[in-house]
Amino acid sequence: MRNRRAFGWLALLGLALPVWLVAQLWRPDPVSAEQTAAKKKHAHSGAAQACATCHAAEATEQPFTPMGSTLELPDSNPVVLKHSFLTTRRGAYTYSVETKAGATIYSVTDGQRTIALPVLWSVGANAQTWLVEYEGRLYESMVSYYPAIDGLDVTTADDVLKPETLEAAIGRAETEAQTKSCFNCHATHAVTEDELTLKTMQRGVTCEHCHTGTVEHLTAIQQGKSAGSAQASTPPSLGKLNAEQISTFCGQCHRTWEDVVRGGTRGTPNVRFQAYRLANSRCFDGTDSRISCVACHDPHRDLTSNRTEPAFYDAKCLACHAARARNVAGPQREMPKQCPVAGSGCVTCHMPKTKVLDGPSEFTDHEIRIVRTGAPYPN
Numbered sequence: 001m002r003n004r005r006a007f008g009w010l011a012l013l014g015l016a017l018p019v020w021l022v023a024q025l026w027r028p029d030p031v032s033a034e035q036t037a038a039k040k041k042h043a044h045s046g047a048a049q050a051c052a053t054c055h056a057a058e059a060t061e062q063p064f065t066p067m068g069s070t071l072e073l074p075d076s077n078p079v080v081l082k083h084s085f086l087t088t089r090r091g092a093y094t095y096s097v098e099t100k101a102g103a104t105i106y107s108v109t110d111g112q113r114t115i116a117l118p119v120l121w122s123v124g125a126n127a128q129t130w131l132v133e134y135e136g137r138l139y140e141s142m143v144s145y146y147p148a149i150d151g152l153d154v155t156t157a158d159d160v161l162k163p164e165t166l167e168a169a170i171g172r173a174e175t176e177a178q179t180k181s182c183f184n185c186h187a188t189h190a191v192t193e194d195e196l197t198l199k200t201m202q203r204g205v206t207c208e209h210c211h212t213g214t215v216e217h218l219t220a221i222q223q224g225k226s227a228g229s230a231q232a233s234t235p236p237s238l239g240k241l242n243a244e245q246i247s248t249f250c251g252q253c254h255r256t257w258e259d260v261v262r263g264g265t266r267g268t269p270n271v272r273f274q275a276y277r278l279a280n281s282r283c284f285d286g287t288d289s290r291i292s293c294v295a296c297h298d299p300h301r302d303l304t305s306n307r308t309e310p311a312f313y314d315a316k317c318l319a320c321h322a323a324r325a326r327n328v329a330g331p332q333r334e335m336p337k338q339c340p341v342a343g344s345g346c347v348t349c350h351m352p353k354t355k356v357l358d359g360p361s362e363f364t365d366h367e368i369r370i371v372r373t374g375a376p377y378p379n
Contacts, residue, residue, distance in 0.1 A: 050218050051207050058300035059207065065302045066125035067205040071186040075102035077122045079145055088143055088152035091162075093169045095143045095152060097130065106132050106141055108169050115166055123186055127361060129155050131182075134170055138179055142171040146360035153360050157269055185253035210249075210299070211235040239294070244286030250293045251275040266379050271354045277366035280378070283320065283336060284368075290319045310345045317346040 052059035062068050074080060080099040087096040096107045097119070104119040117132040130141040142163070144155040155171065163169035174182070176196075183190035183201065188209040190201040208214035213235040220233055241249060248256055255263075255273035257280075270276060275293065278284055284291055296316045301307070320336040339346065347364070354365045354377070367378060 048207060050222075051214070053221075061302065062207070062300040063204070065300070067299065069125045069204050070123065071183075071203045072122040073203070074099065074104035074119050074122065077104070077128075079122065079128050080104045080119075083145070083150075086145060086152050090143065090154060093142075093163070093166070095141075097143075097145075097152070104130070106130050108142070108166065110166050110169070113166055115170060117170070123182065127156075131174075132170065134167070138174045139171045140174060142169060148360045148362060156272070156356055156359065156361050159357060159359070210238065241292075242287050243284070243289060243292035243295075246292040246294055247275040247279060247286075268354055268356050268377055270379065271356060271363045271365050271377075272361075274363075274366040278368070281366070281368040288320075290316075295319075310348045313347050314344050317350075318343070321346075 048059045048063055072078075080086075080097065083097075084099045085096065086098075087094065089095070092110055094109050094111075096105075098105050098107070104122075105116050106119050107114055107116040109115075115134070117134055119130045119132055120138075121131040123129045123131060124144075127144060127146050129144040132139050132141060140155060140158070142155060142158055142161065143152045145151070146153055158172055161168075161172065180191050180194070180196050183196060183198070185205075187204065188202040188206040190196065190198060192200065213233055216233045217235055238246070238249065251257070251259065251273075254275050257276045260270050260273050260276040265273070278291070278293070281291075289295060296313060321338055323338060341349070349371060350368050351364050351366060352371050353362050355362050369378070
């Protein structure tokens, strides 16, 4: 693990910054009324119902998790339906997001001119950013909705943008690679063989997004083959992956340790990347399943009230930090110490809530550590 980190830093120092190639970005095709109606249907209706035949609990609840609803059309987006008009001012520009009759318009004005664009997609289940098109290019909105303030503020990481024209004030113009990355993580079947394929896209993260071979497996079951047979081509079990492998798997969208190091994201903005933060923890052991992403988080379940309470995670921490905990790492590693201060509420001290650049976004810091008053944020 430590050798991997050393290699990552050397790679960061030894590699030149990539040169972004300017590519023709996706321009949305006109959609028919029939296509629009089809998109209104829940993206998971077919696959989830089929999967629910054997995996009822997972397939029933997963579509309603933040991952399951992380990409929405305006007419089915609960945020804009609840907030029909949102506005804020940033520097010389005033932004507004207005929803009427199932359509959402994103506008920016300098008082002299106004650019008003229809929202194509809403990205995010809680905090939310909008994708719009201007002159053939896809843009990430300069402002986003944040539940913490129940309103608009600058989009995370876009505070460095200082627009000097109304056009630049729309937001961040997406490159082709960024567009594919965005849809690949917020939707299913949006990228095929490294090509953006929105016609086959399903909104949100569905069963087949994570479970490779789901469609083939369902086809085999429908043909009467036994679920456990070789002919049924059962998707690989993610539950058998160790902590390092799970971090890499989840990091495809939540960023891996290597992604963050090579990208050079420093300071509180990298608190968003949980796999990176977790790997920096002194207690992280890539072979110990008790410290993996799924040891604490079931991706099929929403973070309901009991899963946001600190007490919910106490048993997870005490699986290692308790007198009866077993040393699965072997005698070469010392046993995890017991906390001398408390035996409950572990995450309130050791995984503090951290704001991104003092903005409205707040994340649980997954770098597990002893947090000392006044200590700088550890990168």
